[in-house]
Amino acid sequence: MSRPKKKTAAPSANSVPTAVINRLSLYLRELQRIVRDGKQTTSSQALGTLLGITDAQVRKDLAHFGQFGYPGIGYRCEELVRAIRAILGTDQVWPVAIVGVGNLGRALLGYRGFVQQGFRFVAAFDIDRSKVGTPIEKVPVYHLDELSEVVRRESIRLGMIAVPAAAAQRVVNRLVEAGVQGIVNFAPVMINLPEHVSHVGVDLAMELEQLSFSVVNRRDSG
Amino acid sequence: MSRPKKKTAAPSANSVPTAVINRLSLYLRELQRIVRDGKQTTSSQALGTLLGITDAQVRKDLAHFGQFGYPGIGYRCEELVRAIRAILGTDQVWPVAIVGVGNLGRALLGYRGFVQQGFRFVAAFDIDRSKVGTPIEKVPVYHLDELSEVVRRESIRLGMIAVPAAAAQRVVNRLVEAGVQGIVNFAPVMINLPEHVSHVGVDLAMELEQLSFSVVNRRDSG
């Protein structure tokens, strides 16, 4: 997310480590599955085992945000799901824009996991006019020049970038100008943004490199 | 990636923090760009600034693997690129298999970033027989039942999973049985594997959740 800054030890959710937020997403995923499977409650130990971490870690993570457990019982799953969604901000539906409707962009538009977690694509953009006009997965495709207007009209706050690396920074600039507040970047380049815009980078080749390393150095790694 | 295990502080590459390996990929990416731009050398400070980290961090990271710098000069980019690729294991070409040729699978098959870093898809698999037989992006598509045979024949060591969550564990089991040594899992579920198989999980919805959190909790404002 944002560039490194000094940490003024603010009290609330501001000082929470990124790793904790990441695990929150994992807890949520598991809890949702547990609920689907019909279980009412679970424990820090059960959750931890599912994720390969300790029970203490689970409890400490949640403690950043309040008290959710019941001694002797554990956690009520549905209640905790609601709590975590509120923390992550996914108790609301987020309208999302995607820029770039090549292979990856199309795949992302069709990915069902986003809707399940409260994200909905409301607009796609491309610089290639031949791609403009025909909706993909029921999402309208606009020309990049219309970005600012559409972002405002649809109250879009989050954007995803699935364009070639060379074009990424220009797209970022346009998104920022249009007032987007957070960006997921799939292009394999570092992007520059103003302080007030959050970002997450996903580099698919990097994931394979991590894997390659642990295979070559296999000894532990699992 | 690795499930938590005891850390016997072994000397070599085994005791290197995951975060360092992650940054190694980032250094590589930047260095390759610097080389393309025609620069011969760079410094820990320049690299650090590009990545938003300190110069000391860059030097410490590299120090895990040897001495690559020249005092007063910095690092020779091409040399460092070669060194990092050797560390990550991407100085060789890895044949990769992908299971699941839905939206996401197809997009991954067409993603050019993999080839650039030394990964090559040599086989795709699906359970849907209507998808079998017609190559995608010049990669042959086999039925899942042929997995074991093809993996052995093509010496495949890495596999990517782009199937629905409910099918992921079954596919993992097959890949492991076939002798694959590392797995990238795009299905939003935890998977169980034996100790000797490495894995990396990528959950696209999680990335958006991280973003949503940081937008909602962005400094002050409101």
Place this chain on the structure above:
DNA sequence: CTATGTGAAGTGTTTCACAGCC
């Protein structure tokens, strides 16, 4: 003067272990 490599210091994160509650 520039820039690396590295012990030592500083910070941050995880685990331990136990009081308190069901």
Place this chain on the structure above:
DNA sequence: GGCTGTGAAACACTTCACATAG
């Protein structure tokens, strides 16, 4: 018996600051 929440201890990671080298 089971389980949470939490200070304190243990551990890991990052930054500092400086000796050393070109």
